[in-house]
Amino acid sequence: MKKIFLAVSITALILTVILISLKAYYVVVALIAGTLIIGYREFWSLIRRRKLPPVDERVRENVGKSVRNGFIFFAVATAYLMLFFTINQSINPDMVHVMGGLLLSGGIVYLLSYLFYEQAEPKLDERGLRMLKAFLLVAGISLGAFIISVFLHNVISGLFGTEEPVFFCIAVFVSPLALAVGIVGSLAIFIKGLSGKAL
Numbered sequence: 001m002k003k004i005f006l007a008v009s010i011t012a013l014i015l016t017v018i019l020i021s022l023k024a025y026y027v028v029v030a031l032i033a034g035t036l037i038i039g040y041r042e043f044w045s046l047i048r049r050r051k052l053p054p055v056d057e058r059v060r061e062n063v064g065k066s067v068r069n070g071f072i073f074f075a076v077a078t079a080y081l082m083l084f085f086t087i088n089q090s091i092n093p094d095m096v097h098v099m100g101g102l103l104l105s106g107g108i109v110y111l112l113s114y115l116f117y118e119q120a121e122p123k124l125d126e127r128g129l130r131m132l133k134a135f136l137l138v139a140g141i142s143l144g145a146f147i148i149s150v151f152l153h154n155v156i157s158g159l160f161g162t163e164e165p166v167f168f169c170i171a172v173f174v175s176p177l178a179l180a181v182g183i184v185g186s187l188a189i190f191i192k193g194l195s196g197k198a199l
Helices: 002-021 025-038 040-049 057-087 095-123 126-160 165-194
Strands: none
Touching: 002 025, 025 040, 025 095, 057 095, 057 126, 126 165
């Protein structure tokens, strides 16, 4: 874990120097913030105790799960943005801002995942974990349905030259509503888990 922490810190430092030389200041801020979020335990321990925190099997497992979640989020968000900007030719994104947003949001997903595995997961019973997985599944399916619906709506409208209503309704009404239900339900269970009230 110490080697991983040092590798992440050194890589972030090298990337920061390169990005400053390219005048990509927004990405520098996002990179530094993301690194601080990812290594907050280590940095806090170094500031207070001048040594890295102890790493047991539980911490190693939680870090591994959190890195996995952050990577999956980063990959899915990148794929979604690539699809969105490919379909919407009228939007010309500033890739510096997009990359900065991805780095920062990836770090936040890592932090929330770590907090969940470290604090909330043990306080959720089997039923609570099942409900949480169901809400997260609803959120994930609705996000996938939104992406597919936008793509199919644009393809069908482009091929036939008419407005296609079914996929439009799914993308504009059904998917956002299901995503909201999934996120709100997941957050409610997550907060109850943090407060120690097992479901």
